[in-house]
Amino acid sequence: MKELYPWRRQVKIPLPSSVKPQLIRHFSIGLLYPVTEELMEARKKAGLDPVPPTAHRYHEAVEDIQKIVRAMGIDRKMGLDLEKMEYKFK
Numbered sequence: 001m002k003e004l005y006p007w008r009r010q011v012k013i014p015l016p017s018s019v020k021p022q023l024i025r026h027f028s029i030g031l032l033y034p035v036t037e038e039l040m041e042a043r044k045k046a047g048l049d050p051v052p053p054t055a056h057r058y059h060e061a062v063e064d065i066q067k068i069v070r071a072m073g074i075d076r077k078m079g080l081d082l083e084k085m086e087y088k089f090k
Helices: 020-029 037-045 060-072 074-078
Strands: none
16 A cells, blocks of 8 residues: 555654753643743733643643644654653654
């Protein structure tokens, strides 16, 4: 079957090492950047809630993100163990 449809074979996605920590952060807390005290202060001054309406506020959203990642097989393609939040291959 793979010989007939070579584009359907599993592909290991090479990730730059600079992206890996950001993806782990996204899949574990739902945001690519950490919410620091400085960011919270800047948001308050701008008239926004100090915590953005992301998985920082809605923790169940992280579970949804992980379900989607597992369902699409992205974790396997990247070599990411979602339970340990570490990469299988470097």
